[in-house]
Amino acid sequence: MTMAAAIESRTAQAGHWSKASRIAAVDILSDLGKAEAIWRELERHHTAHTPYQRFDFLAAWQRRVGAHEGSAPFIAIAHDAERRPLALLPLACHRTCGVNVASFMGGKHSTFNMALWDRDFAAGAGEADMAALMAGIAEHGSADMLALYQQPLTWRELQNPLALLPHQPSVNDCPLLVMEVGAEPAARISNSFRRRLKGKERKLQPQPVRSYVATEDAEITRLLDWFFRIKPLRMAEQKLPNVFADPGVEDFVRAACLARLEGGGRAIDIHALECETEVIAIFAGVADGHRFSMMFNTYTLSGNAKYSPGLILMRDIIDHYAASGYRALDLGIGSDDYKRLFCKNDEPIFDSFIPLTARGRMAASAMSALGRAKRMVKHNPVLFDMAQKLRGALR
Structure with a gap:
């Protein structure tokens, strides 16, 4: 049949x-x-x-x-x-x-x-x-x-x-970065691109700047409070509708970011780049020990924005998951130019x-x-x- x-x-x-x-x-x-x-x-x-x-x-x-x-x-x-x-x-x-x-x-x-x-x-x-x-x-x-x-x-x-x-x-296609376990960092991001990002990182003020994965409830809530203030302004600047204003969406994001998985970690992980005076950028996504998949992101409205903080944080995220033995990383559906800087394949x-x-x-x-x-x-x-x-x- x-x-x-x-x-x-x-x-x-x-x-x-x-x-x-x-x-x-x-x-x-x-x-x-x-x-x-x-x-x-x-x-x-x-x-x-x-x-x-x-x-x-x-x-x-x-x-x-x-x-x-x-x-x-x-x-x-x-x-x-x-x-x-x-x-x-x-x-x-x-x-x-x-x-x-x-x-x-x-x-x-x-x-x-x-x-x-x-x-x-x-x-x-x-x-x-x-x-x-x-x-x-x-x-x-x-x-x-x-x-x-x-x-x-x-x-x-x-x-x-x-x-x-x-x-x-x-x-739409989904840009994908394939990562070989044990490969040199340059196999993920070229040395010339790394040097450019390092130069931009030095210009972020005030120094020092740190990138990290949020683990504590208070830290996650603080970063989400910042995100839901900044993201609508960024989307309005780009003349895009604010999908995070749809009914229930903010509550869903907060609940999933705070949900603790049985094996540790959260249903949505938040990566942040910040200095002493402000959050500079965040990327949030899901991870399963094999692959990281980005869901949403935004970056500061301050003068630090001109130094590509999103790209700097993305470099750190890629290196973080490569060091953890991950095999792949994607930046979500769509063909935005910044995704192609890191993801050369398609899922x-x-x-x-x-x-x-x-x-x-x-x-x-x-x-x-x-x-x-x-x-x-x-x-x-x-x-x-x-x-x-x-x-x-x-x-």
């Missing part, structure tokens, strides 16, 4: 799963509390997921942002015949244009979206397994389609089984628009077409320049 047929004829399919797939059942949970124990158990053990799929990160988002946006938890858990969890898809369902759409929790604040996979299952997963997963989700009947954005093709050298579903390249990411009902088929087709059109504009300099000018005129 093909994947398309599995989704179209989900009722007739139910008794067929166990013959073709290890997935014997799919549960849908609409309560974070009821999903928490299984979710945390998957995090602890032999699973593959990005740090954006940690319970502490997504629960903070769902309770403070998702709820404001009208999204309800739609957590799909696939089990084998012995009720062992094979995968957990941390989704949230919202209604748009008369269609119930399930997407990954985290919204625009999650750079990468992925299920939590049992690694052994993911390594051997095939189309029959994904057909069973989709049919199991469809059987519950409360979602018309899945809109699954910004998924990595692989994570820590393991295939992403959802790439077996119909998919397309995401609108392949994809979107999937999967119809689960007849009503969802048209919506999935429209969303897919819109994504392709946006990508075409973003990757065509002439079209992108026209779009930017039009956006500016409308503002």
Whole structure:
């Protein structure tokens, strides 16, 4: 049975799963509390997921942002015949244009979206397994389609089984820095660029300047207080909308930055550059022992801003994670010029628009077409320049 047929004829399919797939059942949970124990158990053990799929990160988002946006938890858990969890898809369902759409929790604040996979299952997963997963989700009947954005093709050298579903390249790429363990510092950042940054660092006033990772609650709160004062001013200066003013977003960021993980650390780590008189720059992101992924940043409004404090702090962050044995670092989705100073590769990411009902088929087709059109504009300099000018005129 093909994947398309599995989704179209989900009722007739139910008794067929166990013959073709290890997935014997799919549960849908609409309560974070009821999903928490299984979710945390998957995090602890032999699973593959990005740090954006940690319970502490997504629960903070769902309770403070998702709820404001009208999204309800739609957590799909696939089990084998012995009720062992094979995968957990941390989704949230919202209604748009008369269609119930399930997407990954985290919204625009999650750079990468992925299920939590049992690694052994993911390594051997095939189309029959994904057909069973989709049919199991469809059987519950409360979602018309899945809109699954910004998924990595692989994570820590393991295939992403959802790439077996119909998919397309995401609108934007994600610049990536690959770091070889034990490599010379110049392999990450050239010696000439380091000298330039060192010269700028000496001009920051007053000296001395220090960079560090915030670890104490009071320190984290102080840095966030500074960030939420400065970031709106920076975004207004760039004539950009302040996404941090959206309902619940500041509360989500504060909760995730203060959330303590079981193995130590925080759901979001804050790196800061400061001197005796002021905070000069901060970068915040998620880390998992293998990769650091930047979420948000800003820098001072004082005269120190002209000495590229963000680039100086980024150098220190890269060296910090290289010394800790990390293998990769990314600066988030998008093609900002400063990202290319450090990140020479791209992370392949994809979107999937999967119809689960007849009503969802048209919506999935429209969303897919819109994504392709946006990508075409973003990757065509002439079209992108026209779009930017039009956006500016409308503002």
